[in-house]
Amino acid sequence: MEVLKIATAGSVDDGKSTLIGRLLYDTKSLTLDKIEAIDRLSKKNGLDYLDFSLATDGLVAEREQGITIDVAHIYFSTPKKSYIIADTPGHIEYTRNMVTGASTSQASIILIDARKGVIEQTYRHFYINNLLRVKEVIVAINKMDLVNYSEEVFNNIIQDFEELKARSDFKDQKLTFIPVSALWGENIAEKSNAMSWYDGQTILEHLEDLKTEDFVEQTQARFPVQTVVRPKTDEFHDYRGYAGKISGNSFHIGDEVTVLPSGTKSTIKEIHFFNESFKEAPAGSSVTISLTDDINVARGDMLVKTSEVPNEKKLLDATVCWMDNKPLIPGAKYVIQHNTNSVLAKIDKVEGNVNTNPEVVSQEPNLKLNDIGNVRLKLSKCIFADSYNSNRANGRFILVDTQTNTTAGVGFIK
Amino acid sequence: MNSILNQNSLESEAIYILREVVAQFDNPVLLFSGGKDSISLVRLAQKAFYPAKIPFPLMHIDTGHNFPETIKFRDQLVEELGLRLIVRSVQDDIDRGISVEEKGKYSSRNLLQTNTLLNAIDEFKFDACIGGARRDEEKARAKERIFSIRNDFGEWDEKNQRPEVFDMLNGKIDIGQNVRVFPISNWTELDVWEYIKRENIEIPSIYFAHDREVFERDGLIWTASKYVYKDEDEITKTKRVRFRTVGDISCTAAVESNADSIEKIIEEIRDSAISERGARIDDKRSEAAMETRKQQGYF
Numbered sequence: 001m002e003v004l005k006i007a008t009a010g011s012v013d014d015g016k017s018t019l020i021g022r023l024l025y026d027t028k029s030l031t032l033d034k035i036e037a038i039d040r041l042s043k044k045n046g047l048d049y050l051d052f053s054l055a056t057d058g059l060v061a062e063r064e065q066g067i068t069i070d071v072a073h074i075y076f077s078t079p080k081k082s083y084i085i086a087d088t089p090g091h092i093e094y095t096r097n098m099v100t101g102a103s104t105s106q107a108s109i110i111l112i113d114a115r116k117g118v119i120e121q122t123y124r125h126f127y128i129n130n131l132l133r134v135k136e137v138i139v140a141i142n143k144m145d146l147v148n149y150s151e152e153v154f155n156n157i158i159q160d161f162e163e164l165k166a167r168s169d170f171k172d173q174k175l176t177f178i179p180v181s182a183l184w185g186e187n188i189a190e191k192s193n194a195m196s197w198y199d200g201q202t203i204l205e206h207l208e209d210l211k212t213e214d215f216v217e218q219t220q221a222r223f224p225v226q227t228v229v230r231p232k233t234d235e236f237h238d239y240r241g242y243a244g245k246i247s248g249n250s251f252h253i254g255d256e257v258t259v260l261p262s263g264t265k266s267t268i269k270e271i272h273f274f275n276e277s278f279k280e281a282p283a284g285s286s287v288t289i290s291l292t293d294d295i296n297v298a299r300g301d302m303l304v305k306t307s308e309v310p311n312e313k314k315l316l317d318a319t320v321c322w323m324d325n326k327p328l329i330p331g332a333k334y335v336i337q338h339n340t341n342s343v344l345a346k347i348d349k350v351e352g353n354v355n356t357n358p359e360v361v362s363q364e365p366n367l368k369l370n371d372i373g374n375v376r377l378k379l380s381k382c383i384f385a386d387s388y389n390s391n392r393a394n395g396r397f398i399l400v401d402t403q404t405n406t407t408a409g410v411g412f413i414k
Numbered sequence: 415m416n417s418i419l420n421q422n423s424l425e426s427e428a429i430y431i432l433r434e435v436v437a438q439f440d441n442p443v444l445l446f447s448g449g450k451d452s453i454s455l456v457r458l459a460q461k462a463f464y465p466a467k468i469p470f471p472l473m474h475i476d477t478g479h480n481f482p483e484t485i486k487f488r489d490q491l492v493e494e495l496g497l498r499l500i501v502r503s504v505q506d507d508i509d510r511g512i513s514v515e516e517k518g519k520y521s522s523r524n525l526l527q528t529n530t531l532l533n534a535i536d537e538f539k540f541d542a543c544i545g546g547a548r549r550d551e552e553k554a555r556a557k558e559r560i561f562s563i564r565n566d567f568g569e570w571d572e573k574n575q576r577p578e579v580f581d582m583l584n585g586k587i588d589i590g591q592n593v594r595v596f597p598i599s600n601w602t603e604l605d606v607w608e609y610i611k612r613e614n615i616e617i618p619s620i621y622f623a624h625d626r627e628v629f630e631r632d633g634l635i636w637t638a639s640k641y642v643y644k645d646e647d648e649i650t651k652t653k654r655v656r657f658r659t660v661g662d663i664s665c666t667a668a669v670e671s672n673a674d675s676i677e678k679i680i681e682e683i684r685d686s687a688i689s690e691r692g693a694r695i696d697d698k699r700s701e702a703a704m705e706t707r708k709q710q711g712y713f
Contacts (some may be wrong), residue, residue, distance in 0.1 A: 003423055003600075031686065070557050070575065075550040075602050084600060096577050103579040226433040231466040239465060245430045245581075250418075271419070274461040278419040285421045286429040286462070299437050323577045337582060340437070398582050405586035410579045 001077070002212045007086045007101040007134070009125035010111030015142045019111065019182035020074055020085055021052020023204065026189035029076035030055060052182075071097045080208050095370035096323035098128055099410060106215035107136035109203070114147045114179070118160040126161075130170045131319060131372070131412060133392060136210060138176050140203060145181040149194040154179045178203055216283060219391045220310070221249035223257075223303040224339035229288055241272060241288035242297055244340070247393030250282045251289065256306040259297050260384040265306055266291040300341040302384060302394075310384045310394060315348070317414045320375040322367040324401060324408035328375070329366045334399040334408060336379065344380035345399065351376070367409070375411065388412040424605055425458065428597040430581065431560055432462040435542050435595050436469055438585035442542035442595075443500070445531075446472040448484030449660040450617050451546030451598060454606055456491065457615055458597060459544075470544070471498035475531045477523040477662040478505040479641040484660055487618040502534040519643050522664040532568040535592055542585070544595045550602045560599055566590035603658075604683055611676045623656045623674045634667040658683075 010016040021038075024030045030038075034055065042051040055074075074085040086101030088094070102108055110125045112118065129137050139161055147153045158177050165175060178187055179198055186192035189204040201209070229241040251257075255268045271278045272288040281287045289303065297303075304310065316336075322328050328350060336345040350365050351374040367373045388395030399409040435442050444459065446452045459468045474488060492499040504526045507513040512533070513526045535543065549556045559578050564570060576584060585593060598606070610617060627638040629650045636642055638650040642664050655668035656679075673679045 070573070072553070072556040073549040073600065074556060075600075077602070077604070082602070082605075100577045100579050104581075226430070227437040229463060229466050233465070236465045241465075243433050243462070245426065272464070273419055273421065274464050276416055278416045280417060281419040281421075284423060284426055285419050286426040286433070287419065288464070335586075337584060339582075393580075396580060396582075398579060398584060400584055400586055405584070405588065407576045407578070407584045410577070 001082050002080075003082045003084060004107065004207065004210060004212055005084045005086070005105045006207070007088060007098070007105035007108040008111065009088060009098050009102070009108060009128070010142075011113070011116075011119065011121040014111040014113045015053075015182045016111050017053030017055070017087065018051070019109070019140065019142065019180070019188065019203075020087055021055035022182050022185050022188045023085075024055055024074065024076050025050075025052060026185055027076050027078055027204065049183075071101050078204075078208060081212075083207065095124065095128070095321065095372070098125065099132065099321045099323075102128055102132045102134055103410070105134060106212065107138065107207070107210060108134045109138045109140050112139060112141050112157060112161075114141050114143045114150075114153050114157070117153075117157050118164070122161075123164065126164050126168075127372075128321075130168050130173065131321075133170060133173075133389065135172060135215060136174050136176075138178060138203060138206060140182075141177065141179045142182050144179045144186065144192075144195060145184055149179075149192070151195075151197045154198070176200075176206055178206065217248065217392055218283075219248045220308040220386070221251055221283065221305055222247045222310075222339075222391070222394045223251060223289065224341070225297055225299055225301045225303065226340050227299055228297065239290070240294070241270075241290045242303070243286075243288045244303075245286045246281055246283050248283050248391055250280050251303075251305075252280045253278075257291070257303045258306045258309055259295065260302045260304060260309070261312075261382060262296070262301070264293075264295050266293040266295055268292075302339065302341070304384075310386045310391070312382050313385050313413075314379050314382050316345070316377045316379060316383075316385070316411075318375055318377065318397070318411035319372065319414065320367060320399070320409050320411045321372045322369060322409045324406060325369050326401070326404075326408070327366045327368045328373075328399075328409060333402060335402055336377065336383075336397050336411075337400055338383050338385060338397040339394065341383060342400075343383060344402075345377040346380075347375060348378045349376040350374075377411075385413050387414055422609075424598070424601055425461075425609070427581070427600065428455075428458045429462040431583065431595065431597040432459055432544070434583045434585065435544060435597075436463070438583070439542040439593070441538070441540050442470040442544060443473045443538065443540045444468075444470055444544040445546075446474050446488065446499075447546070447660065448474070448480070448488045448618060449546065450606055450610060450621060451548065453491070453615060453617055454609055455544065455546050455597060456495070456497075457609075457613055460495065468495065468497055471500055473500040473502065473534060473538075473540075473543075475527050475534065476501050476503040476505075477527055477664075478503055479523055479639075479663045481618070481620050481657075481660065481663055483618045483620045487616075491616075500534070500538070502530050502537075504530050506530075507533065519645065521643055522662060524662050524665045527662070528568070535568070540592060541587065542593045542595050544597065546598055547594075547596050548601050548603075548606075549596075549599050558596055558599060560596055561585055562594045562596065563587060564592050564594060568592075604680065607676065607680050607683060611680065618660065620657045620660065621679065623654055623671045623678075625652050626655050626668065627651070628653050628655060628668060635669065636667060637663055639663050 038054045041054045072087045088098045088101035180187040187202045225242045226244045269292045270290045271281045332347045386394045395413045397411045401408045513529050628635045629648045656671040673682045
C-alpha cells in the first residue's frame, strides 16, 4: 500500500494534536483500549469531552504540560493509503523539530488559529516548508467554531497567506486552504454543516487524493556507497558488490558510471536485490551494484552516470538550520556528513541570520539554536554535491559536533 | 533476469538502516526475542547483505519464562542461516544475586530483562543493538529515533534526543555509550504481517489460533503456567486463542481467535478494536509504563 508522510506545524494551542487525534478517531484508527485511555485521562483532567490531543502526546512531561515537546510519529490508514504523521511542536524554540518532521514528509499541514490569523510563527512554518521544498501544503484554519464559522475570517486569512506566498521563491508549491474545527471534527473527515459556504474538500478527502508517486523527485541519479559486500564464499568467490540506496533517478545494467571522488570510470555489470537481479532499479531502491572492472570503491564513494557528474566543491555555500545549544560561529570545526561521506569542515563565514519574518531584518555573525542563516564552509577534502533545489538527496548535509558528537545543524546547499 | 525492481519503501528504508549500522559501528548485535518483529528483522538483514552472511550475531535475553515454541523456533532459525546466537539469561542474574525476582499476583520478569540486557551489552562491548520496536506500538516508542543513544547506564534521555533529518543517520558516540537501532520504526503491525505473508516467513506456532489452558483476570486472558501466579479462585479453562505479541509468558496475554492462517490474522488485525499492546500486561502498570522502562534501558 502507498505510504504518505505528512508533517504538521502550528503554534502552541493551535490544536495540532487535537487535529491529529481527530483524524485517528474519524478513520477508526484509535482502538477501543486507546479511546478508553483517552476518556479516562480526559475525565481526570476535568473535561466532559474526549481530549484527542492525549492520543498523541507521548511523554509524561507533555501530558503534564499539555504541550508537544518532541517529534512523534503517528500512524493511521484508510483502505486507500497508509499515513505517517510527524507531529512537530509549535513553540518558536522548537524549530529544529519542525525541520526534522518536514524533512521526511511529502506533504505538510500548517495550522492557523482562526481567532489569531497569520502570526509571526506562521511565517516561520511557511518559510521552513519552502526551504525544504515541501510540495503540498494544506493550510488548516482551525477553531472556526470560535469565530462563528465566519467565511469572512477565513477569506481574510487566505488573503494574508497569499501575500506570504507571493514572496516565496518556490512557485511549484501547492497551497490548499481548509476551514476546520478539529475539536468537533468539522471538515477533518466529515463535511461541516455549519460551514455550508465552503464547498472544498475535507482534510482527509484532500490527503486521499494525493498520489505518492507525484512526490518522487526526478533528477540525476546518485548512488552513495554504504558498504562493500564481499561474501568470500566458494559460490561467490570473487564477488564484490556495492550496497547503497539509489536517489534521483534509475540506474540500469550497462550504464557508464564514474566513481567519485576518484573519477575512475566503469560500467554497471549487475544490479542485485537479495537473490534476484534486475535490469533497472529506480530511485529509492536499496540494492547492491557490481561493476565490470575490479576497481577500488569504498564507503563514502558515490557512483554517478558519467554524463551527469555533480559539482566538485571545496567551498560550500548553504542555508543552515542550527539545532544545537552551542552557537555556530566562524572558525569552528565540524564534521560534515554528506550522504555516506564525512569530511572536516571549517566555518568560514556566517552571513547573518535569515529572519523568517520579512518585517524584521537581523544581521548576526552567528547562529543560535533554532536560527536559520547563510553559511560558508571550507572543507578539508572535496565533495561532489548538487544544489538542494536541483537534487535534494545530494544537496543536503548535517553538521556533527566533533566534541559532543551531536547533530548540530542541517544544511541546504545553494 | 527481472526488468524493473519494484521495492516497497518500508523495506528499502529498513535495509538502508541495517547497512548504516554495519558501516558506522564496530560491534553491532541484533536483539532477537523470537517474536514476529525480530524474525522479520532477520529476513531484512539477510537481504541487506546477500550474498554475504548476516555480519552480526543475534542475542536473546532469556527470561526463562518463555513459550517453549519460540525457543525451538529460535534454534532452528539460527542453525538454518548459520548465525551466531548469544543467550544471556535473567535466571543467571537472579542466581548471582544481581536481580531479585518480583513477588505477588502480577510478578513478571519483564523488568529484570533490562538488567540482563545492560550487563550483556557491557560484557560484549556492543556499540549498536538492533531491535524490532515500532513507533506505532506505544506512545513513548512514537518518540524514538532510528538511532537512539543510550548512556553507559543504558538510560534514554527522551527530552534531549539528537535530531534526525532526512535519512541521514549520525552514529557517532562516546566510548561507553551505545545506540539502539530501530530499522522497522515506521512499520505498523499490519505492515509486518503483510511482509511475513509476502516473504513467506516462518513464525512460531503460538501466533496462530490454538487451544490453550487459560484463565481470565482484569479482562485479559492469561496463560496457565507454572511461571504465572494464579489465585486459587481463578479458574482455568481451555480456549481457542492466539498471541499478538510474544514476550515473557508472564506478561503476554492471549486473545480469543480462530485465525489459523496468516491471511486470517491479517483480516483479524484489520477489524480489531483493540491495539496490539492492549494485551501486554507490562504496559498496563501505568500510563507511562513504557516511558519509565525505556528511561532505565529497556527496549
